[in-house]
Amino acid sequence: MHIPDGFLDTKTIAAAWALSLLGVGRALFALRTRMSLRKVPLMGLAAAFIFVAQMINFPVAGGTSGHLLGAVLAGVLLGPNEAVLVMSVVLVVQCFLFADGGVLSLGANIFNMGLVAALAGYAMYRLMAVPLRGERGRFVAAAFAAWFSTVLAAVCCTGELAWSGTVPWSVAFPAMTGIHILIGIGEALITTLVLAAVYATRPDLLPFGREPEAGGRKGRPIAGALIYGSLVVVGLVLFVLPFASRWPDGLERVAAVFGFRSRSLASPVIRSPLADYRVPGIGSLSWATALAAFIGAAIVFGLSFLLARTVVPKSKDHAR
Amino acid sequence: MHHDFIDRFSRLDSPIHGLPPAVKMAAALLFILVSVAAPLRTPFLFPGLALGAALVTVLSRIPALFILRRLFVFEPFVLVIAAVSLLQPGGPMKFESIVVRSTLSLTAVLLVSNTTPFTEVLGVLRRAHAPSVFVTLTALMYRYVFVLIDETQRMRRARLGRTFAKGGVRTWRSAAGIIGLLFVRSTERAERIFAAMSARGWR
Numbered sequence: 001m002h003i004p005d006g007f008l009d010t011k012t013i014a015a016a017w018a019l020s021l022l023g024v025g026r027a028l029f030a031l032r033t034r035m036s037l038r039k040v041p042l043m044g045l046a047a048a049f050i051f052v053a054q055m056i057n058f059p060v061a062g063g064t065s066g067h068l069l070g071a072v073l074a075g076v077l078l079g080p081n082e083a084v085l086v087m088s089v090v091l092v093v094q095c096f097l098f099a100d101g102g103v104l105s106l107g108a109n110i111f112n113m114g115l116v117a118a119l120a121g122y123a124m125y126r127l128m129a130v131p132l133r134g135e136r137g138r139f140v141a142a143a144f145a146a147w148f149s150t151v152l153a154a155v156c157c158t159g160e161l162a163w164s165g166t167v168p169w170s171v172a173f174p175a176m177t178g179i180h181i182l183i184g185i186g187e188a189l190i191t192t193l194v195l196a197a198v199y200a201t202r203p204d205l206l207p208f209g210r211e212p213e214a215g216g217r218k219g220r221p222i223a224g225a226l227i228y229g230s231l232v233v234v235g236l237v238l239f240v241l242p243f244a245s246r247w248p249d250g251l252e253r254v255a256a257v258f259g260f261r262s263r264s265l266a267s268p269v270i271r272s273p274l275a276d277y278r279v280p281g282i283g284s285l286s287w288a289t290a291l292a293a294f295i296g297a298a299i300v301f302g303l304s305f306l307l308a309r310t311v312v313p314k315s316k317d318h319a320r
Numbered sequence: 321m322h323h324d325f326i327d328r329f330s331r332l333d334s335p336i337h338g339l340p341p342a343v344k345m346a347a348a349l350l351f352i353l354v355s356v357a358a359p360l361r362t363p364f365l366f367p368g369l370a371l372g373a374a375l376v377t378v379l380s381r382i383p384a385l386f387i388l389r390r391l392f393v394f395e396p397f398v399l400v401i402a403a404v405s406l407l408q409p410g411g412p413m414k415f416e417s418i419v420v421r422s423t424l425s426l427t428a429v430l431l432v433s434n435t436t437p438f439t440e441v442l443g444v445l446r447r448a449h450a451p452s453v454f455v456t457l458t459a460l461m462y463r464y465v466f467v468l469i470d471e472t473q474r475m476r477r478a479r480l481g482r483t484f485a486k487g488g489v490r491t492w493r494s495a496a497g498i499i500g501l502l503f504v505r506s507t508e509r510a511e512r513i514f515a516a517m518s519a520r521g522w523r
Contacts (some may be wrong), residue, residue: 044460197500
């Protein structure tokens with residue numbers, strides 16, 4: 001999902017950099033206290049660890065293999081701010097030393113995989129952990145969050161490419177999202193297995209039950225969540241909303257009001273207008289994708305339950 | 321594993337290698353900016369950029385085959401995404417634009433990363449007042465990637481030596497086990513590193 005140089009136009013590059021710098025800056029700010037100095041070697045090692053983990057092959061049928069992204073893994077093991085920094089460092093090194101992802105596109109890549117994947121994934125993990133009590137519940141939450149992070153990052157990536165006019169949304173969105181819904185399953189699986197492996201040797205390293213609060217210190221628990229949340233939302237509004245709103249007529253009015261109308265008219269994609277139900281192929285494709293995504297999410301959730309059941313040793317469930 | 325297998329040509333001796341790292345990085349950035357932003361039909365510009373890249377490759381004594389091979393590794397990704405762009409009016413122009421800009425930018429990154437040791441890159445970032453936590457993180461990461469890779473290879477070999485089952489679920493479980501163990505060892509190592517750095521006055 002690393003976007004090379006030459007695929008994004010100037011406004012997308014600029015917007016993505018702005019969001020990424022704000023996000024990484026916020027993460028650095030949250031970790032600026034002296035107590036956090038302890039965490040620096042840990043984060044440096046964690047970055048190396050994520051990098052190496054991403055190199056390990058998980059064979060999938062037919063000669064292909066899957067890889068870990070690790071944003072949610074980092075978030076669960078280390079915390080949200082740490083995960084943002086760790087993923088950003090990994091992406092920077094990958095960009096420079098391996099030319100994996102462009103230099104100008106680094107802003108977008110950090111936004112997708114360092115901010116959205118890490119933060120939205122972590123938020124989903126914490127959200128799911130509320131109704132799903134206990135340690136096994138945490139595994140389920142982590143699995144689902146890992147899947148979710150992969151899909152959302154792919155959606156943002158598609159949005160950036162489409163906003164730059166590089167690829168048409170109507171083609172790229174179903175393809176990218178469809179593929180990453182599957183890839184996300186692998187991510188969920190690997191994340192859960194790794195967490196289980198850590199749980200088996202050093203359960204004290206898993207912060208289950210001791211997760212950090214969603215904000216800075218000194219009784220402002222919501223600040224961090226708000227800042228990160230707004231960055232992700234702004235990104236989604238910029239990169240995804242203009243295209244997602246290309247559904248039935250009502251929202252075309254919104255598009256006109258918000259000024260996206262000119263973009264939609266100029267874009268050649270409207271040759272087969274999505275609002276035209278006489279072209280059921282395209283028109284229903286968006287709905288079909290949305291429906292498939294919803295069903296897929298439900299399936300993944302169910303799979304996460306089964307996975308946690310098989311993977312987490314039963315005896316330790318009563319420990320706390 | 322040799323400690324700089326990633327940028328193994330970065331310590332050669334050539335006119336390009338001798339340039340200050342900040343100059344090389346700035347030049348590469350400028351090169352990429354121009355490649356990405358300039359109109360495709362600007363006379364002489366893109367052939368000129370390609371020629372410049374070729375010239376730098378020759379002067380830097382990096383085997384041209386190495387650069388080409390690295391480019392070929394990434395071309396499939398570029399071509400696949402670029403192929404999707406063909407599916408719209410004005411597609412062929414877009415396709416050409418993407419491939420040209422992307423390849424040139426890739427070459428620039430390859431050249432600068434293979435003529436500048438990573439430690440010098442970090443030095444430039446530090447002098448440019450990048451957040452020091454970030455630079456320290458990157459330095460630590462670079463330093464320990466090789467250690468972790470070695471450790472992973474040892475673990476893999478050990479598992480291979482003890483496994484009789486073939487493929488399937490077992491492989492996933494054991495690969496995940498390696499990653500999990502890697503994390504545990506990383507945290508323990510990090511504790512030792514923090515103690516060592518603090519003992520030497522790091523703040």
